[in-house]
Amino acid sequence: MKTILVDDNLMEIEALRNCCESWPEINLAGVFQDAQQAMSFLNKEEIDLMFLDVEMPEMTGLELIDNLSYLPQIVLTSSNREYAYEALEYEVTDFIKKPVLLKRFQKAMEKVEERHKRINEVALSSAATELYVKSDGKLVRLPYNEILYFENVGDYIKVISERGMHIIYGALKALADRLSYPRFLKVHRSYIVNLDKVVDIEDNSLVIGKKVIPISRAHKPMVMSSINLI
Amino acid sequence: MDKLVDDLTQTLESDNRGAFEFDKGLDVTFLATTYGANLSFGAKMFGIFVSSIHHELDALEASATHKDYPTIRAIAHKIKNNFTWVGLAELSTLTAQIETLARQEKNSVISLVDTLGIKCRECMPSVEAQYRSLQAAVRGHRDH
Structure with a gap:
């Protein structure tokens, strides 16, 4: 202490x-x-x-x-x-x-x-249920189940939620370590997605909303083992 | 290694708790309870008191001479508990009275500052002797 x-x-x-x-x-x-x-x-x-x-x-x-x-x-x-x-x-x-x-x-x-x-x-x-991001001098609460995905852009991370976008400073890896929600999955070195928001998966990409997100070869096996494929 | 020496010192200090005699002119119960198991802490506290009290008393008396009540109050506030730490609780009470009277800008505070100076200087031989004996005890444990 x-x-x-x-x-x-x-x-x-x-x-x-x-x-x-x-x-x-x-x-x-x-x-x-x-x-x-x-x-x-x-x-x-x-x-x-x-x-x-x-x-x-x-x-x-x-x-x-x-x-x-x-x-x-x-x-x-x-x-x-x-x-x-x-x-x-x-x-x-x-x-x-x-x-x-x-x-x-x-x-x-x-x-x-x-x-x-x-x-x-x-x-x-x-x-276990939410995170807060700094935005316009405020701390904005983002419940995990409203977050669509995280995208790495240089030294920043875009947090895309159902209610809009926030930009935070930091690295995706450090963020991944702090997210305790099991439905978040890293699918590419620049993307962590909320599996609950995936519309479909095709070859090496998936769709969330209208956004097409690449799935890297390294992460593909993990993506496939995380979905309930019949 | 350092930790071993510290542990050994502590053990020796605990073993000798009963053996160390505090000065009967001071508050023996308080001193034994507070420093009995940790003589080096006691030596440190007495050391700080001995090295600072003369300067603080001089400053207090000087501000009393100038009837500088805010300074009297500030010094009295700062030093009042110091007396407790060396087994002079009675002087802590006296200093607290000085603080109160100085806050009220009462003239009677001046004579109380004089009384504190006299009583404190009377007690200093006991305090200094206690400091030396604590130092000797700590040195003795280290030499062991």
Whole structure:
């Protein structure tokens, strides 16, 4: 679990670091003594978990949360109990009143792992039925059963669905590895098709809608073994 | 190899948990619970405290002289828990009071800063002695 610590007090940082060393799942990716530094790091890297002090000069922990483009799991730490209410408002995973002692840290980590498990389960169930593509500054949901095919064009992939076309950056092979839908099949180095959308197959090509898609010799046996040929 | 040494150090530290005596002038229960099984962690925490507290106290006293309440509040907030980590919970409470009074810009905070300075300096021989004994214990385990 990629984790960072943010606290302006060196002793609190050291105490948290010591706690983290007792939890094998934690991969400590960074330690920051001010929120601005943490912000720059978070703009470049994605993390799973952050232990975040609330009261820091320049930028507070809550301001840091407000400025994040995504939300990792957050455990707020403060010597002031009043911030427990804010912790609830921000829906962070836990709030620890300082000093952060090992037993309390372990309790927080149990909550973190529980939430991590839930997030992964949701992500897995989502990956089984749909994907999201970035389009015009939005994330558009594409259920697998609406996708017709994927076509590789240079460094990009065209995603053709019943509702239109989207272009995403990436390689077809990497995409194929992330698709968990069994009806998707690579039929050519430039095409992955949804077998449920095939109209007909003729020699070395198949038709989806009005599009004729080539089937390479290498992929032909796999195509033939994937269809229910009587 | 490093892992083996770490494991051995940890085992030795655990074995000697009962053997290490914390300074009776400090909060022995807190120190034994927090550092008893990990003396090197204790040595590190005391080291940070010893190397930074004089500077922080000087800054706190200077800001009290100038009645610079925001700075008094900021420093008090930053250091208040540090006292707990070295077994001086009473001074943590005092520093928390300083933080509150400074936030309210109460004049009485100035005398409280003086009190904190005096009490902290009185405790420093115990803290420094504890730091040295923790260092010696950690060195002793390593030499073993």
